[in-house]
Amino acid sequence: MSKKSKNLEPNTGWDFDPAPEKVPVEIKAQYDLFIDGKWVKATSKKFFNTINPATEEKLSEISEASEKDVDLAVKAAAKAFGSWSKLPGKERAKYIYRIARILQERAREFAVLETMDGGKPIRESRDVDVPLAAAHFFYHAGWADKLEYAFPGLKPKPIGVAGQIIPWNFPLLMAAWKIAPAIACGNTVVLKPAETTSLTALRLAEVFEEAGLPPGVVNIITGAGSTGAALVNHPGIQKIAFTGSTEVGKVIRRSVAGSGKKLTLELGGKAANIVFEDAAIDQAVEGIVNGIYFNQGHVCCAGSRLFVQESVREEVLQKLKFRMRSLILGDPLDKNTDVGAINSAEQLKTIQHYLSLGKKEGLEMYQNAGGTPKKGFWCQPTLFEDVAQSSVIAQEEIFGPVLAIQTFRTIDEVIQKANNTPYGLSAGVWTDKGSKIFNLTSELKAGVVWANTYNKFDPTSPFGGYKESGFGREGGIHGLAAYLNLEG
Amino acid sequence: MSFIAPKSRRSIDQVGVLERAGRFTTRSIKSKSKVEGLKMALSMIDLTTLEGKDTPGKVRQLCYKARHLHDSYAGLPTVAAVCVYPSMVKTAKKSLGSSGVKVASVSTAFPSGQSAQNLKIEETKYAVGEGADEVDMVISRGALLSGDLNYVFDEIASVKAACGSSRLKVILETGELDNFDQVRLASDISMEAGADFIKTSTGKISPAANMPVTLIMLEAIRDYFLKTGKMIGMKPAGGIRTAKQSLHYLVMVKETLGEDWLSNEWFRFGASSLANDILMQLVKQEQGNYQSMNYFTID
């Protein structure tokens, strides 16, 4: 009765009709700065456009904060620090719990806005970014009145004003990662979102207003690199937290050196995701896909270097390619979309540069067939086969949906190759053998190791890197240290 | 004839399976794709009655329903098959006539399988002799759990031989297996031994079919196809009651095996109450208002 099928193809006849998320979200024509609890015009009187990367349509105009605006924001935060830091922890906690709840209530609105502004699929903003952001506020709220138990033998004291600069890949989530622990520990904040994705941070300011957070505790200023530099160099800042590229991280570190400002950096990565022959291959393939194609690969901990044991290379590649073909690329607001738009024209250019480099190196490239929408910035999920350790594709952070596949024979070999990078943010290991997992997890020089899973995040779980991936941890009891002066 | 365990037995990570299975349920099936999907699901149903109190009367009613799902809705398919005990095969066969609806018979001391192997073979021959187009056998779970894989393999192969040209569905009864690794192992043994279909459950044990277990079996089918080029069918049975669930299963088949499996030749739902829920949804899609069970026949 059996017959030979032509091939395994997921997308041939029964295709899904469009299923767009329809919750309407109001976006203002222009956004001012949020300083001292008020919306104020930027003194520069300059605005820049923020667009939807899936359609290239203008969404709104964002204020460009000048050095003077930065100064106003820092002063507001410094003023607020006096009373906020003295507020009993349990009172601070209640504000933060309120913020968490309001975020949960307005979750759909935030998800839609995040997707429109950044291009990520609604499935991810709805199921990952927004719920996790709320969870971060919820988790850290509870710490506010318990800090003295976190560091035995030490007296925790808030630091002062924290200047926080966040990237465009998880705009709301990164804002939550930064703001929640900072204010729970009694600090006040000046936060600058990335210039291509300011909208959800600005909407978060509305949540702070709704929650009745005292003016100046959190200030949101918008702008590009020069605004960030002004914030970093402002003498009224006692703490800087930055998430972004290693290149900018080094610039920040050098400009802060000797100032006494506390610094945490969460920088780039080029994670090894290692699949052994005894792994649960089907789940490993899911982990590979989730590791590199989640959020279009705009993830610092993306599993961008896949190491496959030679004996299962064919099987893994065959299954991976099949699985890739069921990834739906398109309208980020469609609930069935798996791969959304690349965040900006600039980032698309960077990714395309690496794709052409890979081709020039003569690497075998596989890319999902099917076109991309005419408007907007897109990149089909891509992989390069049999990449050598010395290839640029395997060394540099691409920050896009591009996977470099390498093979290995022995454990020692793969450990050596996995660690052979200046980065050390994350790693993945897939094997059925417990003792092998612990061998790998203890040998891999990375701050987060996912064993038989990948790209999992939780507010209770510390996140951060070794080596040039930065220092300090965010999340969990370990993350609190970054926002406290610990006196012995 | 015996089963040779593959060199490296595939292990399954349960949490990863649950996550992946959950992903299919977040697909949003709308408009035309929904109507198409629901009609497809209807055509894949094995309407089932497997009770001690089954009578020819009951079976005849079920067979009528199989052919006339909801006559006021034009262009509906029939279900794929009616599934009964061997003693009811003749009645069913007669009632269904030339409708194209198949008759499936359970066999091999269903649901426990606790009988002598020669009796199971005789029972199968009897069902096929009565006219069964398809045979739904159960594996010997006791033998599997105690590690006697060859016994399980040989039994399936013998029953397959007794089936002649009738298609053999092999029920793993996943609710009685210890873990997902065993589901995978039982799937591999069944396919190697000659199963035309693998099926999750008898419907007599809880839990019956669910998406994670079905996913593991679909992946086993895919690996078998990749190895041999042979297509094997899949039948989740029990526990699938709503139209929405059935669409999730179809999405899972599409994204795990591809669309060649999206026909009742290769995919079936073992379910009774599912048909009416799908019918209610189809009528709702057509008329726009939510439906009541009072307007759909229960057989």
Next chain:
Amino acid sequence: MSRLEVAKTYKLYIGGKFPRTESGRTYQLKGPKGENIANLCQASRKDFRESVIPARKAQASWASKTAYNRSQVLYRLAEMLEGRKAQFVDELKQSGFSLLEAKKEVEDSLECLVHYAGWADKYQQIFSSVNPVASSHFNFSVCEPSGVVVATAPLSNPLHGLCFLVSVCLAGGNSLIVLASEKTPHVAISFAEVVHTSDVPGGLVNILTGFEDELVEHFASHMDVNAVIYARNNSKVSQKMELASADNMKRYFNWSDLEGKIKYSPYFIRDLQEVKTTWHPIERISSSGSGY
């Protein structure tokens, strides 16, 4: 009749050996009255470079020793020092310590080694955590040594400060390259003899004598060093080191508080650790549940 003393040549301690500086440079160490105490090697950046290689090698195997073993090795160091107490008292006196001060410095050093010997198998329990994530995963965070640490020792406690740095680094599984106090460096090289005759593997502790001016920037900019510590109180030098540390994002610590006032705390060990978080699925728990 007084006999002529045999003068000692103080060399560097690199990779478990006592080489002279490759540069051939020496300088005279003077006592409080201007008298010559000894000739010392003026270590060069190449001597430093040569010490990073054995330090890297020794660190990997040191980190994989059991905590129990690391603890015993540190304790053994105290045993060896106790046996040579008189020598160190003499040497400190040469540099102007009174007998009482010298005795206290040596005794404090012994206390320090014994104290941190005890931490080697305890800090992990204090600083690691099991994290109650909201999914079916076992999630835990542990400390791992930063790796190769380079430090400038405090000036005012030539032996105690050195023992402190050695203790903190070794207890936490790191290796150390340390620039000895410029005021009393010969004590540090004598301590190297203690290290050498104890159970500390060669290359794990490397001791240089010389001047911070010409060395600290090389300490901070070396791409194969994981952490640098400045334990003196010149803020200009500190800034220079912090700036150069950005090249490979090595960890930088200004422990200037230690100058003149050494205190014990496991948080010093903690500073030289990386937190690693591991996730693994837990079977048999519903997908929305968790284990801990």
